[in-house]
Amino acid sequence: MLETICEVLQDAYKRNWITSRDGNVSIRHHDRDHFYITPSGVRKQTLQPDQFKKISIHGLLWQEDRYTDISANLKPSGEIPLHFGLQRAMGQHSNDVRVVVHVHPTYCIAAMHAGIDLSTISDAFPELNRYTRVAPNVGDVPPISQELADQCFDMLQLDGRGNIAYDIVGIKGHGVVAIDTSPWRAYEHIERLEHICKIVLASGKY
Ligand SMILES: [Zn+2]
Numbered sequence: 001m002l003e004t005i006c007e008v009l010q011d012a013y014k015r016n017w018i019t020s021r022d023g024n025v026s027i028r029h030h031d032r033d034h035f036y037i038t039p040s041g042v043r044k045q046t047l048q049p050d051q052f053k054k055i056s057i058h059g060l061l062w063q064e065d066r067y068t069d070i071s072a073n074l075k076p077s078g079e080i081p082l083h084f085g086l087q088r089a090m091g092q093h094s095n096d097v098r099v100v101v102h103v104h105p106t107y108c109i110a111a112m113h114a115g116i117d118l119s120t121i122s123d124a125f126p127e128l129n130r131y132t133r134v135a136p137n138v139g140d141v142p143p144i145s146q147e148l149a150d151q152c153f154d155m156l157q158l159d160g161r162g163n164i165a166y167d168i169v170g171i172k173g174h175g176v177v178a179i180d181t182s183p184w185r186a187y188e189h190i191e192r193l194e195h196i197c198k199i200v201l202a203s204g205k206y
Contacts, residue, residue: 102178
């Protein structure tokens with residue numbers, strides 16, 4: 001699935017959802033005490049599976065594990081507090097993988113900038129709410145911070161058993177975080193929300 005994550009990020013780049021070095025993705029198999037995360041500062045158009053970082057979960061702490069020679073010289077994404085918190089807590093009780101995707105889709109960010117809470121628009125659009133549960137926005141928080149991670153956990157309603165109430169959350173002035181059991185499934189939550197945000201902004205009624 002690391003190859004699929006590379007494809008997802010290439011597609012996100014083509015859609016202008018990220019600039020070259022933006023965006024980050026992590027993946028964990030439910031029964032393993034480690035996950036893989038995209039490296040920091042690497043051009044996502046040319047990202048390769050052997051550049052991913054392998055991260056071990058030790059209780060409340062994480063540490064880098066040896067993966068490949070190439071990845072040994074790279075750092076994990078700066079958004080690791082977000083990915084670690086979600087990957088540590090989620091997926092313990094289901095027989096599947098968890099993928100966390102963070103990108104900067106244009107119309108989602110524009111809608112939040114215009115004062116729209118993304119959770120409020122899904123009621124009017126069944127093609128969105130049938131498949132994607134949208135959390136209330138996270139407000140202005142610094143990127144690559146524990147505060148960003150904590151507020152995303154709160155808005156997604158991450159509980160003590162590793163369940164979340166939503167599939168996607170918007171971060172005002174920044175981007176979105178989507179979660180599902182494969183890279184493309186997580187990506188589709190973003191695609192659906194982005195499409196509806198474009199429609200809402202085109203309508204001028206908000
Ligand atoms: Zn970001």
